[in-house]
Amino acid sequence: MTSPTPLRVRFCPSPTGNPHVGLVRTALFNWAFARHHGGTMVFRIEDTDAARDSEESYQALLDAMRWLGLTWDEGPEKGGPHAPYRQSQRMDIYADVAERLLAAGHAYRCYCTADELEARREAARKAGRPSGYEGTCRALTKAQIAAHEAEGRPSIVRFRMPDEPITFTDLVRGELTFTPENVPDYGIVRANGAPLYTLVNPVDDALMEITHVLRGEDLLSSTPRQIALYRALAEIGVGGGTVPAFGHLPYVLGEGTKKLSKRDPQSSLNLYRDRGFLPSGLLNYLALLGWSLAEDRDVFSLEEMVAAFDISAVNANPARFDLKKCEAINATHIREHLSTEEFAEACRPWLRAPYAPWKPEAYDPEAFAKLAPLAQTRVTVLSDITDNVDFLFLDEPVADEQSWAKAMKPGAGDVLASARANLGAVEDWTADALKAAVLAAGEEHGLKLGKAQAPVRVAVTGRTVGLPLFESLETLGRRRTLSRIDAALARLSG
Template sequence: MTDRPDDDVLGDLEPTQVRLRFAPSPTGLLTVGNIRTALFAWAFARHYGGKLVLRIEDTDAARNTPEALQYTLDSLRWLGLDWDEGPEVGGDYGPYLQSERMDIYADVVAKLLSAGRAYHCYCSQEELDQRREAARTAGQHSGYDGHCRNLTEEQVTAYVEEGRRPVVRLRMPDRPIVFEDLVRGEITFLPENLGDYVLVRANGHPLYPLVNPVDDALMEITHVLRGEDLLPSTPRQIALYEALAEIGVGGGRTPRFGHLPFVMGEGNKKLSKRDPGSGLGEYMERGFLPEGLLNYLALLGWSIAEDRDVFTMAEMVEAFDIRKVNANAARFDPKKCEAINAAHMRLLDPEEFGRRMIPFLAKDGMLPAEPSDDQLAVLRAAVPLVQERMNTLSESVDMLGFLFVDETAFTLDPDAAGKVLTGDAGAVLEASVKALGDVEWTTEAIEAALRTSLVDGLGLKPKNAFGPVRVAISGRRVSPPLFESLELLGREKSLHRLEQARSSLPAE
């Protein structure tokens, strides 16, 4: 028992008893920061063979929409971060939408109140502000001063008659609260800095500091991984867990916490949903692979080994250890994110690589959503040509569009044409047409014919010889390997484009 290496993480739990939750508020799109939190919670749960619960914190009705919820679920599915309990999958601890749990909160608050662990506070906003300001200038902490902790019947009656509507506050214990953070170690808060805080608004609306621990307790969550912004409120939540245990709500266990560092953007601020590059949608549209994005995000605060940074999610699950997570904030580096993604692109099975390009080519009208067998054959043949020269899937449009585009819609990039189709390009194209006219249409034969004609015949350097041909048939200065491209394009289209390009050149 005592020699289990993970005792400081698991305590008396068996690994499979571990229950984590990811609790997004569906106010919009998932950000890379949210995703990193979800990833670590997921990896933690999967590592121990425990459960991951998805709970939706949608108590703020004004900011939540069904669409945003659906988008959140779809996003997690796309990423491959699956959950064992929650929306769309059910579970024994539901409902998993906080908006459907309001009666539960009301019931818990009533119990807290009657047990004396919470009390009504009738202070007005102005009174609070005034006293807070006074405490502050006196160099004291600025939390609630406990004014209404022990009101008499008469005082309460008086307040009620004044028409005051009370909030509900938790009675904080008068002792230090110490806990062992899974990523930061022991953290201590002194009681003088922990004022009684509000659980329920005067209008009856339950607040986050109430519903979050109540749900964690009821759902028997054993480990909480969340952003470091919640660290300062942790002692207050711990006090609530203890109160809940006392009144018999939930499993009676206070979860262990791990506060993850922020993912920072430019400058020194937390990457927010308003920052470009922060939203998952951008990465999906740009054609990042879920495994690539996740791999990069994992690197922000965690590492699998000293000399390794490309790995699969299966490997991450195997190796993940919350104790090895860094406590310091990390800056999101778009370049490295793309580089890690590119590494995963090259690791992909070619068949799979081809499949994943289809939606991107289809989006730009290069291919139908369900390509024909012929189109699939071309795509399959093109994969080896482009797999190692793409960083994201969306680049497939620029890279392969020329193979699929309708002949009438094919155009030359003006910049490429202007720079390459000049001078003796006309002669090069003319010679190319002649050389390819009746050659066997294979990569080898095409290359031989063009080398003989352009390099040997016209005495051009390969670079100058093939440049015009490349622009003529692909429309771009950068393309997959030329001879293979010609073969894939086919004799008819190739010759047609070469002639078109030649005739577009001004007469000498």
């Protein structure tokens, strides 16, 4: 793709609530598109809704982008030639543009009340007509306007849509046409003077010279309105006169056929951070919600995505969020994209409070380092590490009654007693020697190693599954291993 002007995209979330994965997918596609073409990524905050926006959510957005590694070229903390990048700090700009649109005849004041509008919509629905605004105030006379003003009727500002179809080529969906009856005049300024999203978004795009708009499919219906507004802005000298190219990304579906929403538990970005997803793993999966590097390849790096990203290759069909596949891709990133040292460092938050159930002084970094390479091949998310190594740092193994019942069936005590005797006689406390001792105990009772080691594992770690047993016992040490087996035998005999 070539562009006559430098490519500029924007990511412009509202600071309401916690960031969600659908929002992150939009940020990722804009970022990859800009980086692929050597363009500019503008990060803009749409915070004109004082009732819903919060400083906490604003900071969460910045923190999320930093954590994900989706760097921006202009925006908060970086500034740029079109600062400020928070809409709440640009209100004078919007007020001026609204007045200029009114003066040029591209907008007008609408005095219809909410009740009047609803009554007309209901009548239109019953008659089978489009239920949008009918243009009641489009051509009011000066006398009618004066009468409304004298009556004290509040007014909003509406944009005057052209009486002709609007056609554009969507970068994802191809050529689309919207007819006038389906795109009525719309509000751009509230009765209290506050600008609406329908005004501020295109105004900022025009002033910030945005060349491409990649956003969710849910905003597709607003595109013809914005195209008409871009053209009007060009006529009154706002911006450079370029109408951006649009690409509408497919819906992300959750359960059933419903669009994944902020209210869905699996949509919150915080969930993935708290569970210990790698940013690279999560972004890799989100890229697959509408795009792929190759038909036979699901795992790739961000660098590979940037090199290959083509907006025309995005699939317009809805994409379903599959948590298990997301986890599997993250596990692959942990195994293949981190060195052992990087993995150990990434695990650190889950090896201390509030995630770790052991006392801080009980943590032994050398013991963890011995088992980290084995853990790296088994965890799906970084938070899995806590349960995998807690036996090393707790005074006693976890009390998992389900695991105890599964492993300590009739006859398990005899196997465990034999294993205890053999382990107690081991002089060279190494994984190989410990394995041989338990294997011999199993053979005494006609059991293969898998069956023989089950009660040993539960006695020492508290769980039926975990890291390789004999490397775990070697790291735990002779005294603690035998002490835990003795405790288990005492419980069985009691």
